[in-house]
Amino acid sequence: MSHTRQAASYTCQGIRGAITVEANTRDAILDATHELLSTIVEANTLDPDDIGAVFFTTTADLTAEYPAVAAREMGWHDAAIMCSHEMNVPHGLARCLRVLILWNTTRTTREIQHVYLRGAAVLRPDRTLS
Numbered sequence: 001m002s003h004t005r006q007a008a009s010y011t012c013q014g015i016r017g018a019i020t021v022e023a024n025t026r027d028a029i030l031d032a033t034h035e036l037l038s039t040i041v042e043a044n045t046l047d048p049d050d051i052g053a054v055f056f057t058t059t060a061d062l063t064a065e066y067p068a069v070a071a072r073e074m075g076w077h078d079a080a081i082m083c084s085h086e087m088n089v090p091h092g093l094a095r096c097l098r099v100l101i102l103w104n105t106t107r108t109t110r111e112i113q114h115v116y117l118r119g120a121a122v123l124r125p126d127r128t129l130s
Contacts, residue, residue, distance in 0.1 A: 012052060015040055015101040015112055016127075020093065020119035021058075026065040029058075032097055033070035036117060040101065043113035051079040052102040057086040059096045067097055096120055 019036040022028045033056075040046060054076065056067040068081040086098060096119070103112075114127040 009106050010050075010104045011106075013103050013105050013107060013109060013112055015044060015046070015103055015114060016099070016124075017101075017115040017117075018096055018098040018120035018123055019117040021062055021095045021097055024062055024064050024095065029062060029065045029067060029097065030070045030073070032118075033067040034074065036097065036099060036115060037071060037074060037076075039117060040099075040113075040115045043115055044103075044107075046101075046103060048074070048076050048079065050104045051076060052104055053080040054082070054102070055100045056081070056083045057098045058083070059086050059092060059094060060088050061095055062097060067099070093119065093123065096123075 017036050017040050019032045021032040041048075054068070054071055056071075058067065066083045068083050071079070071081055086092070086096065098120075114124065116124045116127050
């Protein structure tokens with residue numbers, strides 16, 4: 001958050017997103033992460049300086065690279081970023097990368113645009129961008 005902003009008018013909001021990844025390769029994971037984060041930034045006019053933390057999860061079948069690498073490549077150097085594996089539920093969506101961004105913003109929860117791309121659109125069809 002910029003030093004010129006009034007902190008009292010900001011709240012921490014969560015932005016959710018998910019995308020399926022074509023293969024368990026470094027390039028496929030980074031490409032999918034870039035696509036997901038870029039879409040979230042565009043949909044919310046998000047300034048990376050307002051990001052408090054980013055939490056990525058991947059299904060257990062994605063191990064070739066950390067999604068955080070893509071965020072750092074996009075210039076997200078100051079945000080706290082963590083990666084983990086999603087629960088291994090038998091009927092879960094395969095090769096799925098999820099993100100939770102904690103965002104300092106003046107927007108309300110209803111104004112947040114969550115993003116579900118590719119095969120992950122089935123997780124939240126009510127949140128799929130047109």
